[in-house]
Amino acid sequence: MAKREFDVIGSTVTRKDAPKKVKGEHEFADDLQFPMMLHGRIKRSDIAHSRILSIDTSKAQALPGVKAVLIGSETPIKYGIVPQMPTEYAIAHEKVRFHGEPVAAVAAVDPETAERALDLIEVVYEPLPVYTTPEEAMAEGAVKIHEDNKFPGNIAYEADQDFGDVEKAFADSHYVLEKTFKTSYVNHAFMEPHCAVSKFDTNGELFIWSTTQVPHYLHRHLSKVLQMEMDRIHVKVTGVGGAFGGKGEVSNNELISALLARKAGRPVKVLYSRREVFLQHRGRHPIQMRVKVGVDKEGMITAIDYDGTMDGGSYGGWGLVILFYTAAMLHLPYDVKNVRFRARRIFTNKPTCGAMRGLGGVQPRFALESLLDQIAIDLGMNPYDLKKKNAIGLKHETVSGQVVRHCEFRKCLDQATELSGYREKHGKLPFGKGIGLAGGYYISGTAYTLYMAYKPHSSALIRVDTEGGVTVYCGATDIGQGSDTVLGMMAAEKFGLPFETIHVVSGDTSLAPFDLGSFASRVTVAAGSAVCKAADNIIDKLLPVAAVQLGVRAEQLEAKRGMIRSVFEPGKEIAFWDVVSKYIDAHGPLTATGDYTPPRRTGKFKGANIGHSPTYGFSAQVTEVDVDLETGEVRVLRVTEAGDCGQPINPVSVEGQVEGSIMMGLGQALYEEVKVGRDGRLMNPSLHDYKIPTMADLPELNTTFVESYDPDSPYGAKEAGEGPIQPVIPAIFNAVYDAIGVRFTEMPITPERVLRALDEKKRQEGGTC
């Protein structure tokens, strides 16, 4: 690969939000205050499944300071992020489906009054049986959680896909391994709770400030639920203190703040407590997966058979899409010719599962990387060799039709194993110490919108002005991942200007042109392409002006280091801003737009639209653990990651994504679990009792990139925010196997499970050791 020379791309500029966050100056939704602003609070059910017989709000309404009370019958319009299958209401309507579901809301002059009012609301319930597991919900005779659900047994959706001839492939296989895996019920645990402030102006237009990943979908939902034209609604994204998918669909507090604001005629803020964040949930789906993998004599994968039952919780959310993602994720990053997929998503009486970093990938990846590890060991191969053999090459098309235009996964496997000494250490460390390898990949955006539409997925407008400087307007949403920085860096590189001088206006449905939102690791590629195109269009306007000034052909000019200059003759140059000034004098305002539409690929099977992406990111991780044989504690000592994210636009930002992914995966592998009582009540909805890893649990991290550049991407970049979490969990599990010879198939690996497994092992080995 030719070395590319960049001034801004690949350098670690200081994010503009960083010093502001350090000083507490960055504005989050809860920082907003408006004159006459009220505080909304939500009354939540203390029963997990029931009909609502009556609600009496009269006492609450009579409490001084209460300005509006709202119940479900006032907002009977169903919505859902998948618009064809709406299942949710802003406030429970007629029925309650999980313990802690909103049943009423109050706006009052202060939070204390609002909370007092909640206690005065009386709800009469008619209890129904509570199902906290898919088995219970699917059982013969179970009551339907959603009465209008067309599937039996509380199945929210089911699907199957078949590629090749799986039965024949297994029959012809040299070795076949099947195991059942179970993933846990985990929450994103982002730092900033949901918060929204809604305000209607005198003309009846709605302004809403919210901490969301998806201003566009919020915009659509508000229009639907409030029955307002979209052009009368203005969505403004505030600072976002983490999201990871949990703010990737509309949250009840957003709709409730708007509905209360309309009813009260005053601005209303609705801020969640941590418990409410756990109730809004949308965390990772627990999936029980029976997975079977076959290989030939050489260790080449012959077939994969997957059967998954997803615990969806009470509502639809992103569930349908995630179901199909688990299907798509079976096909990469290894070459597989025969695949069978059977899966179903089940409604249960729990907070709804949804999108969480690496959605649809993390669970099947856990199963597959564990099985491949075990198969290699059973065949007497080093797991690295088996994975390397099966890894796809630079370009690939899966049997399901997913086209990979650029992949350096093999380099990832090589680099991670070389840097960590995996090949020498695996299988040779003392009992209790282990090393594990896993690979992974993720999409960099999707091929389709959730509703039928042909418009570009991202668009950008750039204005270059002698007074205002360069401003990039793009609907992309910076949720802390640093997309404003990345888009600003791309524009800076295009114009040959310092990054610090570029302004980015984003996350605003009125000010910035359309973008789908921050999910599916799409922003760098999609919004980045739109910004690059818009910048190219600006340059196309400037070069002819400079050409005349310099007496050089426009196509021989480039914008670099503040100048527009000849690529051939040093010294033949004119200051960028002089050219801008002359352009504006002669032609008026200098603006240009750019947009991006991903390739539309599909196939002739159910769910064929899902899984396609313009390009994919890859990674491999080697993890070293130390297992305390007496207490069962698993300590992750070191993680070596080699990532193929194309060209890292801002390397420190990418490292941040990788390291955050490792910590998030580590938590899920070892500690985290939302615990649910038999009555559907959450047992640990606080960061005190729900254990995310702390800095003290941080392993030594060696985060590296492989040489990579996707020539069809903006500045060669691919995703880096969701791919790196894919290998984390199986790498830990594989390392634990290497340490103590126990193949865990269920998360999290708690100390108790380790001790029990060691006991069991001892028993099986006849009391020796």
Place this chain on the structure above:
Amino acid sequence: MHGQSFAYQRPGSLREFEALYASHGDNAKILAGGTDLLVLIKERLLAPRLLLDISDLPELKGIAYDPAAGLTIGAGVKVAEIERSALVKEHAPALAFAASNLGSNQVRWMATMAGNVCHASPAAETPPVLLAHGCELLIGSQAGERRLPIAEFFLAYRKTALKPGEYLKGFRLPPLAADAAVAYRLRGLRRAMEIDMINLGVYLRLEADGATAAEVRLAMGSVGPISYRAAATEEKLKGMTVDEAFLAAAAAGVAAEAAPIDDVRASADYRNRVVGVLARRGLTHCLEQIGSRRNKA
């Protein structure tokens, strides 16, 4: 969630505080760092009428060491100060270690050890080490002062021996003999910000022969309604030679005297099993400390 409203007073001297506390009786609660108290109020588990803030009382500050009396720590001392104090590190390193394991840095700069002890949670970080040290509590009231061994302080789940109008004024840890050491061991799911699944303080003093246990204290947390000492095991270990059988007896003894329950943090089985591991590790650590001191001498 918001609790019921309450009045707040910050007395300027100990004497003023004692008078106020005596006159308000059960309606008043002492506020130190508030890291336990305010949580209870916000969760509406407590609704005191008056909070008396003692966190700035100069009479309750300070850490001092006297070769005869040992280490004294005022009730107003922050956990973070104990964690960092050179005197504590020298004379009670296990206590500094326990302090460093309480909550987060932010919590430690608010919290006091007195609050930790008076809250009397069975999972609390500092009581096992204090029990192991044979700590004496200084208890104050308008009527005067009394002293109480900490082993007599915890009466039941979150119930202490403080009488109405009494408060905890300070701690006294007797000086450690040259052939004695204290250790602290704990287990949480993660390595910080944990309410322990189990914790244990150990005291070991050897006879002059360096091979016989003269005195052993084993204080356990999170294995019953209070932090308490495994008295029968302590008695049994006294006079034993400190070898593998000694360690095994200690491990088996604490496991037998522990009476844990299953809860969200761990099962009773796990606790029973690991309390022995912690006892063994704590005693081993004590032996190492004593050994290295002997070698130096």
